[in-house]
Amino acid sequence: METGLFVWLETLSPWWWVTLGVGLSALEMVVFSFVLIWPGLAAIMMAIILWIAPGMQGELQVALYAILSIVLMFAGRSFVNKFGDGGPESKLNSRTEQIVGHQAKVVDFGLGEGHIEINGLRWAATWPEGQTSEVGKIVKITAARGMSVQVENL
Numbered sequence: 187m188e189t190g191l192f193v194w195l196e197t198l199s200p201w202w203w204v205t206l207g208v209g210l211s212a213l214e215m216v217v218f219s220f221v222l223i224w225p226g227l228a229a230i231m232m233a234i235i236l237w238i239a240p241g242m243q244g245e246l247q248v249a250l251y252a253i254l255s256i257v258l259m260f261a262g263r264s265f266v267n268k269f270g271d272g273g274p275e276s277k278l279n280s281r282t283e284q285i286v287g288h289q290a291k292v293v294d295f296g297l298g299e300g301h302i303e304i305n306g307l308r309w310a311a312t313w314p315e316g317q318t319s320e321v322g323k324i325v326k327i328t329a330a331r332g333m334s335v336q337v338e339n340l
Contacts, residue, residue, distance in 0.1 A: 192244025200240075203233035203251075224262050228254035282309075282330030289326055290337065295319045302327075302337060310334040 210226030232251050236242060242250075290304035290311075295318070302311045302325060310333065313319060317339055329336040 190244060192248050195244030195247050196241065200233040200236035203229045203236060207233065220262070220266060221259075224258040225251075225255040227262075228258050231258075282333065282335055285309075285335065286327050286330050289324050289340070292319050292321055292323045292325055294321060302335070311337045314338055 207226045207229030210222045210229060214220075214222035214226060228251055231254055232247065235250065236247070285304055288304060290302035290309070292311075293301040293303050293308060295313075298313050298315065298317070300311055300313075300319065301308050303309075304327070311325075311327075312334065313325075314336075319325065319339060323339065325337040325339055327335045328338050
């Protein structure tokens, strides 16, 4: 009788890999992390490989599953980063992006920089080169960078 850590894998049906893949994919739907889907897909690919090449050594199955999981993780992440996850773009956590296009009142100004007030909050602001402003004037917010906004005179 052969001895080894993964010998028992050699006797299992490819359906066990399908079960692992479906289980990980179902768990992904619960936690929605875009992490468990890749090992789940790797498990389903392992089932297909075992149907093509039955009797594969257990150590080779585990190594191939690990490699497939890692490759799919990086490939999947780059795909999601490049094309997005299909959801609408949200400015929910970017407060400065939410105020772009709105009008604000100048609170102070000097040398192309100053502060504006919008909705009772004070924001650091910069004006395009050559533009001047004065306190109390209304400006339009054209862009946002971090906690600072770019404005232009109306």
